[in-house]
Amino acid sequence: MAAQVITANRLVDGAVVYLSADGQWVQSLEEASVAEGEAAAAALVAAGDRAVAGRLVVAPYLIEVDRGPEGIQPRRYRERLRATGPSIPFGGGMKG
């Protein structure tokens, strides 16, 4: 079973957040709490449910990640983009 992290969108602004080891919802994937095994993953899900009830986040779910020299890497491409933000500069249409 792959290592897992729980992610959601923050209620107030929709920002992508991850549950950190000290129980905060943070924007940096690097600070996310990584669960190995089912029990740890279930604990993350329970924390996610509490955060929904507490009006902090919307629709939390687990994602699979790998831990390597570059830190925590989501397996799916979509999650890599969620973690880094749009791959293009904003506004004005110009590249660079």
Add this chain to the structure above:
Amino acid sequence: MYQYDAHDRQLVLDRVEQFRGQVQRRLSGELSEEEFKPLRLMNGLYLQLHAYMLRIAIPYGTLSSAQLRKLAHIARRYDRGYGHFTTRQNLQFNWPALADTPDILAELAEVEMHAIQTSGNCIRNVTADHFAGAAAGEIEDPRIWCEIIRQWSTFHPEFSFLPRKFKIAVTATEQDRAALRVHDIGLRLLRDHAGQLGFEVMVGGGQGRTPVLAKTIRPFLAAEHLLSYLEAILRTYNLLGRRDNLYKSRIKILVDSVGPEEFTRLVEEEWRQMPHDRIDLPEAEIQRIRAHFAPPPFEALPQRDAEFELRRRGDPAFARWVRANVSPHKQPGYAIVTLSLKPHGGIPGDATAEQMDAVADLADRYSFGEIRVTHEQNLALVHVRQRDLGALWHSLAELNLATPNVGLATDIIACPGLDYCSLANARSIPVAQRISLALQDLDRLTGVGELKIKISGCINACGHHHVGHIGILGVDKKGEEFYQITLGGSADETASLGEIVGPAFSSERVVWAVETIIATYLSLRRGPEERFLDAYRRIGPDPFKEALYAAH
């Protein structure tokens, strides 16, 4: 332009205050996300990959300069300084905070704008030919009829919960610039032999997972019966359309399953039984709405402006821009100018707050204070004196809005894709950017001629890939981005659906594939006058398949 009456204004203000209460209840925990989601969607607020997204209706693609300045202000104050114009003639803000959205909607209401009918299973914001009121050969301004439909459909109690969303488009020229055949209903205004005003009624078009071209169910419907006839179509759909399966719920599936003849019969039968005079507008009301779309006070000018002609002959860069971005106007001495939101290497459809403000100023100066949004993600100033084209061109160039590529290969439609959209399989925008950079040489671009490339990040087809001359669809192959190419689609009056050319290409190979398709076309066309689409229709897919796949 159409002005709201007191009733409209109150309705929109009430909705803003109602939504303010709903947002507060969501933030205080009284409403769960399940309860809140349908409410926010009814107000155009989506939750995307990285943030909320607010979709704002621009009815029939027409904006006043005051409205565009308001959008610029919102972009600056509440968002990240830009907005994204979509293929539905809407504007999307990508980064609004939830708590700010009631204030944004209140600001929009000040200029008679809102986000109603931009989401949900209702009759969506009606779209029109973006050259309405200006196009050479136009029967009459199609926005008159869009406005009539808007008033009839907004909050229509019977049609607020249709089986699925419902899109209507209206045009009034032979050329179709509004993609009528891929709408649930397409309406083309025309006159019969006796000179009577009416509509060709097309039903059951759509893109998405199952692309279908709309069928003409009535070649001529007298214009005064438009609303009763639409109501008959909607009722038939509301009654028989499937609500049990999301993928089968659009009217295109219904028309297909009962057959166009039977569907037509059902509609006609329903229509005959209806009390027309209770639904159709009285002539006086049609005239009242028509008066709002009276032409602006044009000057009496000669057909061609001598100074403009002189400049065009003497300045190749200006001539190139005129050829691609300027279209004929029905009023002598005037022209229609398309502002390219496709700078080479840029993001299709994005405009900064500064650009919006500057375009509003240019509209005031040169085009009676009116701006249009095109479904091809550009803007247009549609009533410009030929005499002013030179000065306008300079101003647009300074704003990076004068890329001479309208209708050419770098005028690419691209949906937000995986950079923003939570439904996406793959990114669209970076692919558009790379293709655009690869094809940016202006002489080559002009040499290739008309070529419409359209990119969607998933099968929902917001980027209209099915009707691109070259369509590109992002797919997910084992978690990586791949792109499936279709050829031969078209959204104009000769509408056709593209055909899949073969297996999908990796992100690295997709630019090569487009270049290979273009090179194949250039080598096989009869001459520069044979456009890509015409050549494809003549020679078919085989030479392209051969060039793309034979060596592998």
